[in-house]
Amino acid sequence: MNTGSTRAGRALRPGFSVTVVLIAVLIWLGSPTWAGAAPAALDLQPGQALYATQCALCHGPSGQGDGPSAAGFATKPSNLADGRLMNGLPDDFLANVIRHGGSVEGLSPGMPAFGEYLSDAQIRQVILHVRSLALPPFRAAAVVPIVTAPRAPTQPIFFSHLIHAGKYRMDCQYCHADARRSEYAGLPSVERCLGCHKIIGALDNPEIAKIQEYAGRGQPIPWVRIFKLPEFTYFTHKAHVRFGLACQTCHGPIERMRMVGAETGPSLADDLKKLVGFKPPPRPLTMGWCVACHRQQNAAHSARAPLDCVTCHH
Ligand code: HEC
Ligand code: HEC
Ligand code: HEC
Ligand code: HEC
Ligand code: HEC
Ligand code: HEC
Numbered sequence: 001m002n003t004g005s006t007r008a009g010r011a012l013r014p015g016f017s018v019t020v021v022l023i024a025v026l027i028w029l030g031s032p033t034w035a036g037a038a039p040a041a042l043d044l045q046p047g048q049a050l051y052a053t054q055c056a057l058c059h060g061p062s063g064q065g066d067g068p069s070a071a072g073f074a075t076k077p078s079n080l081a082d083g084r085l086m087n088g089l090p091d092d093f094l095a096n097v098i099r100h101g102g103s104v105e106g107l108s109p110g111m112p113a114f115g116e117y118l119s120d121a122q123i124r125q126v127i128l129h130v131r132s133l134a135l136p137p138f139r140a141a142a143v144v145p146i147v148t149a150p151r152a153p154t155q156p157i158f159f160s161h162l163i164h165a166g167k168y169r170m171d172c173q174y175c176h177a178d179a180r181r182s183e184y185a186g187l188p189s190v191e192r193c194l195g196c197h198k199i200i201g202a203l204d205n206p207e208i209a210k211i212q213e214y215a216g217r218g219q220p221i222p223w224v225r226i227f228k229l230p231e232f233t234y235f236t237h238k239a240h241v242r243f244g245l246a247c248q249t250c251h252g253p254i255e256r257m258r259m260v261g262a263e264t265g266p267s268l269a270d271d272l273k274k275l276v277g278f279k280p281p282p283r284p285l286t287m288g289w290c291v292a293c294h295r296q297q298n299a300a301h302s303a304r305a306p307l308d309c310v311t312c313h314h
Helices: 003-011 014-030 041-054 091-100 120-132 161-167 190-197 206-217 237-243 247-251 268-275 287-301
Strands: none
Touching: 041 120, 091 120, 190 206
């Protein structure tokens, strides 16, 4: 019972040891872990050291994209401290870019691949440090994960909605400008892309250089269609968008997709399930999907969505 304290009392003056303990407790209480904020300073140290040796040269000591080598790049090293742009991008995205280089996400190859030099654990440590640089501060709870859409086709240019509509929050209708006023939503013209990309990425990003090549040949970019109804049906964006339905209701969380894709139209598997008595939810762009929403919107929001055959089938 008395052993430990008696021995300590003999070795040190009691007053001194109490002071030491009190100071230690005060330091601990004041540390960010206790406050429930970011990771403890100790956890950040390995990442900070790796950052200083591997990244600061280009991204700058405080992440602002102003390192000593930055001036040499046509596409400047990203400002990793700009929380408004960086905080919404999940760790997966950062890790992918750090491991495989910028090209893996369609970004400039000026961002080198570190997979051969940094272990997965070290990449996690560097990300922890990068997150600590952000202003406004990074909050893990506010991050939305990337969505890997099914059946995404390879497009002629690696255009990422995650970057344009996610990171930079460009409005959907800035590019799909016909959605409010016509049958089609429309895809942006080469000229619209060039409005930004005559400058952004034009010199050192091969994906962006392709835009210039199509423009030079006077060709539209041959995007592969994803959402397509059979010819014998009639659909119009205008009525749906003006009614206030979000694009995502029908197309999914596009702003979180690197590549757009979807399972659409009738499927044999679903037909077989129905034969044996299951009721799979209707797949997007099937007649069941259109009609189920029309019934629901008419009942719940006094919409006047058509249920008669001829409106959807001319
Ligand atoms: C040789 C210069 C260079 C070095 C070294 C470098 N980067 Fe980069 N990095 C770049 C450039 C240039 C870009 C911009 C790519 C773009 O926007 O197309 C970039 C982009 C990024 C991005 C993408 C951010 C965004 O805009 O979405 C991340 C994340 C990143 N770097 C992290 C790191 C980390 C972590 C290190 C150290 C392990 C590092 N970089 C080292 C040049 C560099
Ligand atoms: C900077 C321009 C731009 C912005 C902003 C943008 N898109 Fe796109 N969108 C494109 C391009 C280019 C394609 C064709 C390539 C592809 O499928 O990724 C496309 C394709 C699509 C498709 C698939 C079309 C098809 O073939 O069926 C949908 C759906 C879509 N976008 C919806 C959206 C939504 C929803 C938003 C907002 C969250 C949005 N887009 C923001 C340019 C843009
Ligand atoms: C309003 C300005 C704007 C418009 C319009 C725009 N972009 Fe971008 N785009 C950007 C910015 C900003 C970046 C990020 C550049 C970087 O960090 O390297 C980017 C990045 C890219 C990239 C590299 C990253 C990725 O998405 O894979 C490609 C490729 C690209 N854009 C293609 C296009 C195409 C094709 C169009 C037209 C359909 C288009 N952009 C329209 C601003 C724009
Ligand atoms: C009620 C469901 C619904 C809503 C809401 C909706 N779409 Fe669509 N979208 C579709 C369908 C169905 C198709 C296929 C149309 C066809 O093949 O005729 C489509 C096709 C597209 C296409 C490719 C062909 C085209 O029309 O140019 C794009 C791009 C697109 N949508 C973008 C958008 C955007 C952006 C919004 C929001 C402003 C939006 N959609 C809202 C159902 C919807
Ligand atoms: C998420 C719900 C939803 C889905 C899915 C949907 N619609 Fe609609 N649709 C509506 C609503 C709501 C209206 C009525 C708008 C109003 O009352 O002004 C409407 C109206 C229409 C109209 C009338 C247009 C007009 O000019 O008056 C047509 C045609 C139509 N939809 C076709 C379709 C087809 C074809 C599909 C499937 C490919 C489809 N819709 C899928 C909600 C939906
Ligand atoms: C709200 C729009 C809408 C209404 C109302 C509608 N359809 Fe359809 N219908 C579609 C769409 C979209 C497709 C194509 C997708 C599919 O095959 O599921 C389709 C497909 C079909 C097909 C082809 C199915 C196949 O297996 O190829 C037939 C036949 C059909 N509809 C008959 C009708 C009849 C009869 C009515 C009236 C009782 C009707 N539709 C009402 C939207 C509609």
